[in-house]
Amino acid sequence: MTQIAKTQNMAMAGEEIETKTGAAEGEKFREKVLALAGSEVKTCIQCGTCSASCPTASLMEAPIRKLVKLVLEGEKEEALSSRSIWLCTSCLLCTVRCPRNIRPMAVVAALKAIYEEEGMRCRDSVFEGIFARQIRDYGRISELLLSAEYMIRSPGSAAQIMAFGAELVPKGKIELGFEAARGERIEGIEEMRRIFKVLGDEGEAEAAQAGESETAGAAQKAAESEDETGGPI
Amino acid sequence: MRIGVYVCHCGLNIAGVLEPDSLTEFAKTLPGVEVARDLQFTCSDTGQETIKEDIKEHKLESIVVAACSPRLHEPTFRRVVSEAGMNPFMLEMANIREQCSWVHMDEPPQAQEKAKDLIRMAVAKATLLSPLTGETMPVSREVLVIGGGVAGVQASLDLADCGLHVYLVERRPTIGGYMALLTDVFPTNDCSICVLAPKMTDVYNHPLITLVTYAEILNIEGSVGRFTVSGVKKARFVDEKLCKGCLNECAGVCPMEVPDDYEFGLGKRKAIFMPIPQAVPLVACIDPESCIGCGLCAEACPVDAVKYDQRQEDFRFDVGAIIVATGWQSFDPARKEEYGYGRYRDVISALQVERLLNAAGPTGGEVVRPSTGQVAKSVAFLQCVGSRDESVGNPYCSRVCCMYALKNAQLIKEKYPETEVSIHYIDLRAGGEGYEEFYIRAQRLGINFIRGRVSEVEEVDGTLKVNYEDTLLGDFRSRPYDLVVLSAGLEANRDADVVGNLLGLSKRPDGFFEIAHPKMRPVEAHIDGVFIAGCASGPKEIQVSIAQGEAAASKAMGLLVRGELALDPVVAVVDAEKCIGCRLCVDTCPGKAISVNGIALVDEAACKGCGTCAAACPVDAIDMTLFSDEQILSQIRAATAVKGQYPFIVGFLCNWCSYAGADLAGTSRIQYPTNMRAIRVMCAGRVDPAFVLEALKGGADGVLISGCRLGECHYNKGNYQAYQRVQVLKGVLEKVGINPGRVKIIWCAASEGEILAKEVRKFAGELKEMGPVGTELAPPGSPEPSGVGY
The missing domain is CATH 1.10.1060.10 (Alpha-helical ferredoxin)
Structure with a gap:
């Protein structure tokens, strides 16, 4: 019915x-x-x-x-x-x-x-957001930057998978070091941006939002609220 | 023309709202009216006698009865005028009851004005009526039945038993169809061939049935009562008269073995073969594809029946009616790749399991795994393979699969009680006499029912794994089985396309042949004299196919039993001088009644009088004998002569749905505004854009065209054509500056009086907002629209 x-x-x-x-x-x-x-x-x-x-x-x-x-x-x-x-x-x-x-x-x-x-957030949505944003801005994923941002924005859930991440480092699955952290863009990043635009991603608005949340206090606050809605693993 | 007008009181039904005496006085003022009278009950004996006396006394030539709906009493008054020695078609009715007094009870003055218009319109048409004679045509009392499955067999037997000669044409070497290949059949689990074989033999032995097997129909010409059918009977390289059907002798020595298509690939047959042991005719057949011409069979045959030099033979019959019983074909389960049919040997189709279960089948009735030859210890039935599946283009339910799966599951469980049998289903549909009980029987036998459509079948280490979600438990499972049976759906038989095209049958979106009405005319095609029985018009179980075979036979009998057909004189006529042979009419005609040989020719026997061709003809070369252009135009002019109301609407209502719907609004006393003057046409497709323009030119503020609901047209597609024409016309109106909203097309079924009333009210409101016709043509600032009567 x-x-x-x-x-x-x-x-x-x-x-x-x-x-x-x-x-x-x-x-x-x-x-x-x-x-x-x-x-x-x-x-x-x-x-x-x-x-x-x-x-x-x-x-x-x-x-x-x-x-x-x-x-x-x-x-x-x-x-x-x-x-x-x-x-x-x-x-x-x-x-x-x-x-x-x-x-x-x-x-x-x-x-x-x-x-x-609805402005809802959970660890998965946060992760997906960071992931998508990196693709949009750099055209690739930097595991280091991804982990770092995830750590800042959702420390609770990031901590739980840290051990798993640590295991990946010696296997060469996660690139560390200066190269990775610099966040180099792929060639033709404009194309990538265009794809996001076509798909209706309002890059600018989000970028502005992200810019604000750079400040540690705001990030911390957001991270706390996420963990509440994130639920147990 | 000397016209008599009779205004009926109908007790108070009409007189309670209108004033018949003043309508009568009004009628007397109309041109051509010789006599006008108001009568208490025109349909009563006294009323009828008055009309008859007036016809004699005043030498009347045409009669107008202003009373109830012509759908009610037109036949009565046609009889009355004909009894008075006049042609019955010299009658016109003005519907002042159902479409006036009953629907405008609160506005007597406006209703009175409308009634005057309706009478003026009827008199205008009556002036232009001409006598029509319904001729009769001698017809062939022979019937062609196409397809020798159970529906065709039953139809042939019923027709022949009633004394009509039947030609039964079957494309395969034996009749019997799919039913002859099935094992036991639901819901009684009796042996299929045991109940069918006697009927097949009866066909063979019936003196009034000419059985033509292994044949193709190549051409069909003509129309109801006089079809000419021709085709070929293929060579089977065995003399039908000599062959004794012993088979062992010839096939025993034949060295060639090929997969047997009567076993759906499970068994083998020789190059010379008998399709099934109970074949009718019981004659061997050589498959030229696999025969190597070694001559061993010819040597072995004790009666010298093998004839390598046999040629195909042409045949040609004249028949009065045709029954299409061309059946179905199985959905090809290999198309559902995820189920692995054709990749995994132990995934088989439902027809294959029928053959495995059949004692006469390739395994003698043992249900074995094709890969090992061992009896299967666990069997899964996967339902809805190629049915209810838009991804393969078959959104429909095949209707029989639930029941045959229940049946085959029962048969397996009864034969091998240890075997685990499961049915994976979406919905179990067991609607029919004894069907639910059959389902219960399967449950009692211990068959598993698992609700959830299977996502895929995998073969892992020689075992089939069936993956599914048990949607009732919400659990995901991967269950091993020895044998997986795909319940493939029923599809329209592609081999029947030739016959369908030759006859001009229309197809539904599901590919099956369309019947004349989805509910009320289950075995009639849109083409007169053509009937459809069995699965040709959609998936059906055996019992329904038999019932349809019987129904089609009785319809054909009713048509032909008198040996002559009365032709309806309401037909299209072609003006040979004007016709340019453009063939537009051929494409629009729903009854395939028009052919073009230089100029268009109308087959009066096939013409149903819808008038769509007349509206389509670009040079006005086609007109109708009744509902002619001139008659309808005169009605329009009469309607718009006074325009006593604003907004003023001219309506065109199709006879079968919308006019009936308007009548229903009357009998249900649904009140609506008096603004519309309705003109009855046989089909919305009759409405020529010229009619609409004439109405607007005459000063009508709007034109409402109402047809049957889409898909329910009495003439199949007339309403679509009307719709198309209205769309084009709207474009034209817009170009010349007339608001296209002044023309409106709606759909209203005979049961939808409420909708018609609502639409009239809505349209009147819309027109009021648009202002009088021509407002839009006036230059801005000009106070009065010019050129029209406001």
């Missing part, structure tokens, strides 16, 4: 309904995802092809099939709080195989967009 129908039925019975997300807000959330990911999402039959095809589904508490259902039910809070959206590798197998021609990956992308828009 859709959220609307549910709301109407309940309203008729003269009862108050209790969902984790308020009915009106849930409906707004549902419509927003549908607008971003395509209204064909409504035709989902919950067959499970997407989640059974998903390489990371077993790590998710709400695999993609369930995420779609949560969206259709307007369960905003549960859908956004799920770590699943950050575990998606964008392999698109779900989208290739969906028998209803739904693009489940687009649902994930929509959820990420809404997540950012």
Whole structure:
């Protein structure tokens, strides 16, 4: 039963309904995802092809099939709080195989967009943000800079993977030293910027924001708030 | 023209709102009106007698009845005028009840004005009526049935039993279709060939059935009542009359072995073969592709039936009706690459498991793994392979797969109780008599039901692993099986395209042949005299295919049993002088009734009178016998003669849906504004842009065209053509400076009186905002629009 129908039925019975997300807000959330990911999402039959095809589904508490259902039910809070959206590798197998021609990956992308828009942050979104920004600005990833920024902005979660990172250094998987830290740009970085622009990334606004957060105090503050929403590993 | 006008009171149904006596006085003032009377109940015996007496006394030539809807009493009054010695088509009705008094109960003065207009319009048309005679045409009482599956077999038997001669044409060497190859069939699990074979033999032995197997239809010409069909019967290199069907002798010595397509690749057959043991006709056939011409079979045949020099034979029949029972083909499961069909030997199709389970099949009924030949200890059925799957272009449900999977699962479980059998499904659809009980039976037998569509099948160390999410538990599993059966869906038979094109059948988006109405006319094609039975019009189980074969037979019988057809005189006529042979009419005609040989020719037997061609003709060379250009234009002129209301709307309503919808608004007493004067046309496709322009020129503020809902047109695609024309016309209007919003096309079903009323109200509102027609042409600042009657 859709959220609307549910709301109407309940309203008729003269009862108050209790969902984790308020009915009106849930409906707004549902419509927003549908607008971003395509209204064909409504035709989902919950067959499970997407989640059974998903390489990371077993790590998710709400695999993609369930995420779609949560969206259709307007369960905003549960859908956004799920770590699943950050575990998606964008392999698109779900989208290739969906028998209803739904693009489940687009649902994930929509959820990420809404997540950012709402100003929510978690360790995964922070990491993804830093990662994307480095690609945009340098056209490549510098493990050193990435780790450093992650450490500043989300010290709690960064600390937990530090041991793992340390293991990678002797294997040569993480480049250290001056070269890496300088953050050299690839040739044709303008092309990369253009890609981001086409994809709707408002680089300037974010860059400005990032510039502000350079100050240690602000970074620290942000890091603290992230860890609250980040949840346990 | 001497016209009689009869205004009905219909008790208080009309007289309660309108004033029939003053309408009568008004009618008397119209040109050509000889007599006008108001009658209490025009349809009563007294009313009918009055009309008849007037016709005789006043030598009337044409009659107008202003009363209820023509959809109700037109047949009655046609009979009345015909009893008075007049041609029945010299009648026109003004609908002042359903579309006036009943829908404008709160505005009697405006309703009265509208009624006057409606009567003026009817009189204008009545002036231009001409006598029409419905001719009869002798028809062939023979029927062609295309396809010898169970639907075609049943149709042939029913027709022949009623005394009609049948030609049954089958492209393969035996009749019986897919049903002849299945093992037991649901929901009773009786042996398929055991129930079908007697019918096949009956076909062979019936004196009124000419069975033509191993044949192709190459051409079909003509129309209802007189189709000419020609084709070839391929050479089977065995004399049908001599062959005794012993088979062992010839096939026993044949050295060539090839995969057997009747076993779906699981078994082998010889180059000389019998398709199935119960083949009808029971005659061997040589496959020239694999025969090496060694001559051993000819030597071995005890009756010298093998004829290497046999040639294909042409055939040609004249038939009155055609039943298309061309069946289906299986979805090719190899297209779902993730399931590994064609890559892993133990992944097989549903048709293959039918053959494995069949006692006459390649394994004698043992369900074995093709890779090892050992009986399978665990079997999975994967549902919806190529059905409900947009990624392969088949969004539809194939309807039979749930049931056949349940059936095959039961058969395996009964034969091998130790074998683990699972069905992986999205939704289990067991709708039908005894079907749910059949599902319960499968559950009781211990078959596993797992909800979740399988994502992929992998072969790991000789075992098949089936990966899926159990969506009810939310668990991911990789389950090993010995044998995986893909429940492949049913697709439209591509081999039937030739026949479909020859007949001009339309196809639905799913590729199957479209029937005349998705609910009310289940076995009729859009083409008169052509019927569709069985899976040719979509996936069906055997029992429904049989029912459709019977239904198609009874429809064909009803058409041909009298040996003659009454032709509807409402048809298109071509003015040979004007026609330029552009073929536009051929493309627009939904009934394939027009051919062009220099100039267009209308086959009156096939023409259904929709008038779409007349609207399409670029040189106005086509007109209709009734609903002619001149008649409709005169109605438009009569409608806009006074324009007692603003905004003033001329409406064109298609007879089958929108006019009926407007009538329903009347019977349901749904009130709407009085602004519209409706003109009945057979189809929205009849509306010539010239009609719209004439209305606007006459000063109508807007024109409303209403057709059947898209996809529900009585003439298949007339409403689409109307839509297209309106779009073009809007562009033209915009160019000349007229607001294109003055022309509106809407869809309204016969059940949607509410929608029609709403649209009229909405349109009147929109027109009010636009101002009177021509406002937009006035230069800015000019106080009065010029050139039109405001």
